[in-house]
Amino acid sequence: MPTLLTRDPSDAVAVLEGGGTCAFPTETVYGLGALARDAEAVEAVFQAKGRPGDNPLIVHVADLEAVEGVATMTEMGRRLLEAFAPGPLTVVLPARSGLAPTVTAGLDTVAVRVPSGIALEIVRGVGAPVVAPSANRSGRPSPTTWQAVLEDLDGRIDAIMQGPPTAIGIESTVVDASSRTPVVLRPGSVTLAQIRDVCPDARNADHGDGTIRSPGTRHRHYAPRATVTVVDLEDAQPGSDAAWIGVSEPPDGYGLATVCADLEDYARRLYDAFRRADAHELTRIEVERVEGDGIEAALSDRLRRAAAR
The missing domain is CATH 3.90.870.10 (DHBP synthase)
Structure with missing residues (x-):
C-alpha cells in the first residue's frame, strides 16, 4: 500500500x-x-x-x-x-x-x-x-x-x-x-x-x-553510505570524491561542501549533509572535529558514531 x-x-x-x-x-x-x-x-x-x-x-x-x-x-x-x-x-x-x-x-x-x-x-x-x-x-x-x-x-x-x-x-x-x-x-x-x-x-x-x-547507543548509528572521517581543518584532504561538513571554510577541491554558521547550525544540518553526499554518490565525507561540553558533546558523539565501522 x-x-x-x-x-x-x-x-x-x-x-x-x-x-x-x-x-x-x-x-x-x-x-x-x-x-x-x-x-x-x-x-x-x-x-x-x-x-x-x-x-x-x-x-x-x-x-x-x-x-x-x-x-x-x-x-x-x-x-x-x-x-x-x-x-x-x-x-x-x-x-x-x-x-x-x-x-x-x-x-x-x-x-x-x-x-x-x-x-x-x-x-x-x-x-x-x-x-x-x-x-x-x-x-x-x-x-x-x-x-x-x-x-x-x-x-x-x-x-x-x-x-x-x-x-x-x-x-x-x-x-x-x-x-x-x-x-x-x-x-x-x-x-x-x-x-x-x-x-x-x-x-x-x-x-x-x-x-x-538508552535508545541510540548500542548499535552503529547515524551513518551515510560514504566513509566518514573526523578531521581538523589542517588535515583536510579535498577531492572530487569527497564532501566537507563543518563550521570552517575548507580548501578548494571538494565535490560538495557544507559550511555551517555555528555549532547549532552544524548540528541542524549534519544529517541532511550526509544524505546530500550520498545523493551525489561521493565516497568520502570529512567532518570537522568539535570539542567542548555543550552542543559540542552531542555533535562529537554523532560524528564518532557515524565514523565507526
Whole structure:
C-alpha cells in the first residue's frame, strides 16, 4: 500500500489511533510513531526500520501526568521533566506494565519524553503514549525533513506528516533518572551543564556504563553510505570524491561542501549533509572535529558514531 502523504496533523492522529505507523516531525528529528501499547503497531515500527529487537524505544507522552501512566516517577525524573519538558530531553525511569514488550527491549526501565510543537499536538490528539524512534532505516542518518523519511521508508509505513525541517537536527538528550544520581546516557541539545543546574550530581556515563538503557547507543548509528572521517581543518584532504561538513571554510577541491554558521547550525544540518553526499554518490565525507561540553558533546558523539565501522 502506498504511503499516505499529509500536511494535516489530524490525519496523523487518525492513522495512529487506527494502529498504523506515521512519521511526523519532532523538534529533534522526524519520528516514526505507533501506539506504545499496541504490540502489532510497535512490531511494524521495528520491521519498517529494520531495527534490532534489543534496542529500546522512546515513548512520547503529552505531559507529566501521562509520564506516570507508563513509568514510576522518581525525584530526579520529576526535577528534570519540570525543568525541560516539553522539550528535547528523554528520561529513563522504572517502567510500568502495559507497554508492548518490545518497547523496553526486556528492560525494567522505559525511556520517556514530552515533545513540543507538532509532535506534542499529535500525541495530545491521540491521547495515548506513542513510540517514535527516528523515521529512518536503522543505521542510516536520522531524517530532518519529510523528504528524507520518504527516501528511506516509502511503502514501508502507513503515513508521513509533511511538516517543516526539524529545528535541532540531532536526537534528544537521554538521562537515566531511575536512581538518585542522574546519568547522561546520550548527549543532546540539553547539555550536562544545564542538567546540573537542576540535578548537581548528574554525570556523564562511563564507557560501558549501562548504556543499553538508552535508545541510540548500542548499535552503529547515524551513518551515510560514504566513509566518514573526523578531521581538523589542517588535515583536510579535498577531492572530487569527497564532501566537507563543518563550521570552517575548507580548501578548494571538494565535490560538495557544507559550511555551517555555528555549532547549532552544524548540528541542524549534519544529517541532511550526509544524505546530500550520498545523493551525489561521493565516497568520502570529512567532518570537522568539535570539542567542548555543550552542543559540542552531542555533535562529537554523532560524528564518532557515524565514523565507526
